Amino acid sequence: MAWFRKQRSSKRPVGDRELDTAGKWTKCNHCREIVYRTEILDNASVCPKCDYHFRISSLDRLTALCDDGEWTEFSSELGPVDSLQFRDQKRYTERIEQYQERTGMKDAVVCAEASLGAIPVVFAVMEYSFMGGSMGSVVGEKIALAAERAAATRRPLIVISCSGGARMQEGAQSLMQMAKISAALAKLREAGIPFISVLTDPTTGGVTASYAMLGDINLAEPGALIGFAGPRVIEQTIREKLPEGFQRSEFLLEHGMLDMVVPRTEMKPTLAKVLRHLTGATKSAPSDAVAAEQAIS
Amino acid sequence: MYRKAEEFEKPLREIEEQIAELRRYPESMQRDVRLERLEKKLAETRDDIYGNLSRWQTTLVARHPRRPYTLDYVAQICTDFVELHGDRLYRDDPAIVSGIAEFAGRSVAVVGQQKGRNTKQKLHRNFGMPNPEGYRKAMRIMQMAERFGMPILTFIDTPGAYPGSGAEERGVAESIAVSLREMARFEVPIIATVIGEGGSGGALAIGVGNRVNMFQHAVYSVISPESCSSILWRDPDHAEEAADALRLTAPDLVDLGLVDEVVPEPPGGAHTDPLAAGLGLREVLERQLNELGQKSAADLVEDRYQKFRAMGTIAAG
Numbered sequence: 317m318a319w320f321r322k323q324r325s326s327k328r329p330v331g332d333r334e335l336d337t338a339g340k341w342t343k344c345n346h347c348r349e350i351v352y353r354t355e356i357l358d359n360a361s362v363c364p365k366c367d368y369h370f371r372i373s374s375l376d377r378l379t380a381l382c383d384d385g386e387w388t389e390f391s392s393e394l395g396p397v398d399s400l401q402f403r404d405q406k407r408y409t410e411r412i413e414q415y416q417e418r419t420g421m422k423d424a425v426v427c428a429e430a431s432l433g434a435i436p437v438v439f440a441v442m443e444y445s446f447m448g449g450s451m452g453s454v455v456g457e458k459i460a461l462a463a464e465r466a467a468a469t470r471r472p473l474i475v476i477s478c479s480g481g482a483r484m485q486e487g488a489q490s491l492m493q494m495a496k497i498s499a500a501l502a503k504l505r506e507a508g509i510p511f512i513s514v515l516t517d518p519t520t521g522g523v524t525a526s527y528a529m530l531g532d533i534n535l536a537e538p539g540a541l542i543g544f545a546g547p548r549v550i551e552q553t554i555r556e557k558l559p560e561g562f563q564r565s566e567f568l569l570e571h572g573m574l575d576m577v578v579p580r581t582e583m584k585p586t587l588a589k590v591l592r593h594l595t596g597a598t599k600s601a602p603s604d605a606v607a608a609e610q611a612i613s
Numbered sequence: 614m615y616r617k618a619e620e621f622e623k624p625l626r627e628i629e630e631q632i633a634e635l636r637r638y639p640e641s642m643q644r645d646v647r648l649e650r651l652e653k654k655l656a657e658t659r660d661d662i663y664g665n666l667s668r669w670q671t672t673l674v675a676r677h678p679r680r681p682y683t684l685d686y687v688a689q690i691c692t693d694f695v696e697l698h699g700d701r702l703y704r705d706d707p708a709i710v711s712g713i714a715e716f717a718g719r720s721v722a723v724v725g726q727q728k729g730r731n732t733k734q735k736l737h738r739n740f741g742m743p744n745p746e747g748y749r750k751a752m753r754i755m756q757m758a759e760r761f762g763m764p765i766l767t768f769i770d771t772p773g774a775y776p777g778s779g780a781e782e783r784g785v786a787e788s789i790a791v792s793l794r795e796m797a798r799f800e801v802p803i804i805a806t807v808i809g810e811g812g813s814g815g816a817l818a819i820g821v822g823n824r825v826n827m828f829q830h831a832v833y834s835v836i837s838p839e840s841c842s843s844i845l846w847r848d849p850d851h852a853e854e855a856a857d858a859l860r861l862t863a864p865d866l867v868d869l870g871l872v873d874e875v876v877p878e879p880p881g882g883a884h885t886d887p888l889a890a891g892l893g894l895r896e897v898l899e900r901q902l903n904e905l906g907q908k909s910a911a912d913l914v915e916d917r918y919q920k921f922r923a924m925g926t927i928a929a930g
Contacts, residue, residue: 393929393930394927394928394929395927395928395929395930396927396928397926397927397928399869399926400858400859400860402858402859403858404845404846404851404854404855404858405845405846452925453924453925453926453927454925454927456924456925457925457927460922482813482814482835482836483835484835484836484841484844484845484859486835486925486926487834487835487858487859487860487861487865487869488833488834488835488859488860488861488865488866488869488871489869489871489924489925489926490835490925491813491814491817491833491834491835492817492871492921492924492925493924493925494789494790494793494814494817495793495797495817495820495821495921495924496921496922496924496925498790498793498794498797499793499794499797499798499821499917499918499921499922500922501794502794502795502797502798503797503798503918505794506798521814522813522814522835524786524790525774525785525786525787525789525790525793525814525818526789526790526793526814527790528786528790529784529786529787529790529791530790530791530794543781543786544774544776544780544781544785544786544789544814545774545776545777545780545781545785549776549840550776550777550778550781553775553776553777554777554778556778558778562778562781563781571782571783571784572784573784573786573787
């Protein structure tokens with residue numbers, strides 16, 4: 317028996333962006349101000365003092381973006397397979413079970429049909445709390461299915477990314493999902509259906525290097541980490557400290573990789589506006605008038 | 614844990630040295646008998662080492678400093694190669710070579726990552742790690758091939774896209790993503806071959822082919838065993854276990870349905886006899902090109918789509 321034992325606090329599974337769910341008051345991770353928790357929640361999980369965007373779940377995102385907070389999920393039956401019998405310090409199958417139990421989801425993405433600003437759309441929303449939103453076969457399959465459904469039903473596709481990249485535990489199969497999804501998006505593009513990519517904190521690795529960067533319009537939430545290589549890897553490579561704000565949304569906007577940085581509270585109206593333009597919903601009235609005129613003459 | 618292929622190849626080098634020394638002696642019956650014995654021993658040792666490579670050892674062979682690189686194969690199997698430079702946007706990236714050439718009686722476009730042989734070349738080629746302009750150059754050449762109806766041959770050999778700050782600023786992720794999207798829709802035959810290291814997204818960026826081949830001792834992985842070990846074991850010294858867990862060899866990828874054909878290597882690996890390796894490559898590429906030449910443009914696009922669409926394993930329900 318040791319006389320002194322270090323009290324180990326249980327490790328928090330995901331980054332520090334999570335909003336503490338215990339207690340009425342909480343300390344903002346960014347500005348360190350003490351804020352009334354409901355005040356943050358009422359503000360779309362954005363700190364009212366400093367605009368820090370806490371990470372939110374895929375379901376909270378859908379609730380916030382879909383008209384009347386309603387959507388119809390599809391392909392929810394698809395689940396992961398440990399086809400490599402992958403084992404590091406823990407078996408992949410154990411990890412899967414653990415995350416499925418914790419999140420109530422089968423894998424790291426939710427696909428749904430819904431309306432946004434009265435425009436029917438197809439959504440794929442990634443869930444960071446499921447293995448860091450990592451992209452394996454299921455994420456690849458579901459986003460490809462979402463793109464194919466968007467093409468078939470001629471509904472715009474919105475993908476909300478939140479992922480550390482490809483899932484190592486599925487090896488090269490995960491890698492190939494990048495090609496699979498990009499190919500499905502190429503078809504969607506040929507069909508003339510809009511694809512809007514929304515990047516949230518974090519979006520890195522193979523997710524950025526495939527669908528997240530392929531939107532007709534790329535939007536990001538403020539302050540999100542977005543990149544291909546992780547900041548630590550880059551620092552090791554160039555043997556320098558990266559400047560503050562490197563690979564954040566604002567940096568990507570400045571370097572021409574994003575169309576807009578959109579605060580979460582304005583995400584829905586912005587998406588609705590963009591979709592109206594891209595789907596021709598704004599010009600339906602005048603063009604009908606022109607057609608009618610031509611019909612008369 | 615081995616760090617370099619030279620470490621487990623040491624017995625071979627020793628026997629080779631003995632042979633070389635023996636050859637310096639004047640010819641005699643006794644010398645010839647000993648030579649014959651040594652050469653037999655060399656072949657046996659080689660078969661023993663190369664017949665039982667672990668996945669980690671295969672990774673080291675794939676990175677072997679004497680392994681043939683893209684331009685070596687192009688020089689051997691193509692004629693009239695014209696190298697084309699630059700992405701027309703920023704600069705020419707020497708980590709990717711591209712151009713047009715004649716292969717098996719037809720004009721083709723050639724794209725591949727290029728590593729350097731000595732220190733100066735390595736730096737020039739950035740160790741085969743492309744920047745975004747490399748992928749954009751590759752895209753420019755492939756789009757040109759599409760316009761002129763030329764088949765595309767790609768050669769994959771990279772640790773990965775360069776993880777530098779400039780690469781991020783200039784959108785390396787976007788350059789890879791666009792490559793994946795565009796390659797999916799080209800109406801010409803595309804054959805991709807992993808000749809050495811197939812490092813993650815930076816490799817796949819030129820890997821969306823109607824046929825995907827791997828050399829026998831090449832590797833293709835979502836992450837390097839070292840990085841995987843650092844993340845999952847929190848220690849880079851578990852690379853050997855990580856390599857096994859990742860299943861990154863050519864036979865592994867064939868089993869997983871991700872690679873079509875394994876290009877055989879001469880005993881002791883492609884670096885022991887680069888010309889034999891090149892002949893094997895030429896045979897496979899020519900045969901596949903003939904097969905793909907029978908297909909219509911629409912079939913080429915659809916087959917390629919379905920090929921990648923089917924990759925991955927999922928449980929329904």
